[in-house]
Ligand code: FUC
């Protein structure tokens with residue numbers, strides 16, 4: 001009886017194994033992997049760390065470095081002289097940036113950044129800066145303004161004009177002027193055209209011109225004496 005039961009269990013096992021083998025073979029024939037036969041199992045344990053890989057290829061060459069040190073005394077001498085010249089040039093550039101376009105006479109300082117413009121532009125530039133267009137009251141002030149013309153190599157505008165009353169020249173505060181330094185045969189309203197503004201030529205002499213002409217802008221600022 002017991003032997004019969006053992007035989008029965010054995011037979012069932014063989015039948016089960018055979019049928020499952022059959023399914024797998026059928027699946028294999030249809031092109032699927034044998035893994036599709038059952039549900040996927042859980043991930044296995046993490047493997048041990050692998051062996052160290054082989055050494056990689058060498059990298060690309062780097063950027064060129066700064067020039068190397070001098071190899072002889074001639075080069076060293078030139079290098080130090082060049083360094084000194086570079087320093088001097090920088091100092092001079094800084095100095096001219098801050099000091100070009102300045103002149104002083106008594107209680108006035110005259111300033112210009114080298115820009116040019118017509119009369120209205122010059123007037124606006126100077127008043128916006130808290131000053132007025134350069135207007136000499138004597139030969140010392142005329143000389144100071146002239147020195148700025150020469151620093152930039154341009155002819156400048158004066159604030160003096162006859163815009164309000166033709167034939168009568170006034171300064172920026174509308175006062176009729178007392179000092180003049182007209183060039184010979186000026187003012188002339190050249191060719192019958194009203195020349196209501198005044199330029200300071202590089203001889204130091206004045207000429208009347210049309211107010212649309214562009215000239216170096218020089219402003220004046222009053223400073224306290226002492
Ligand atoms: C003189 C001046 C004029 C103008 C002309 C080119 O005749 O009087 O103002 O500058 O030169």
Ligand code: CA
Nearest residue numbers: 188190207208
């Ligand atoms: Ca003129």
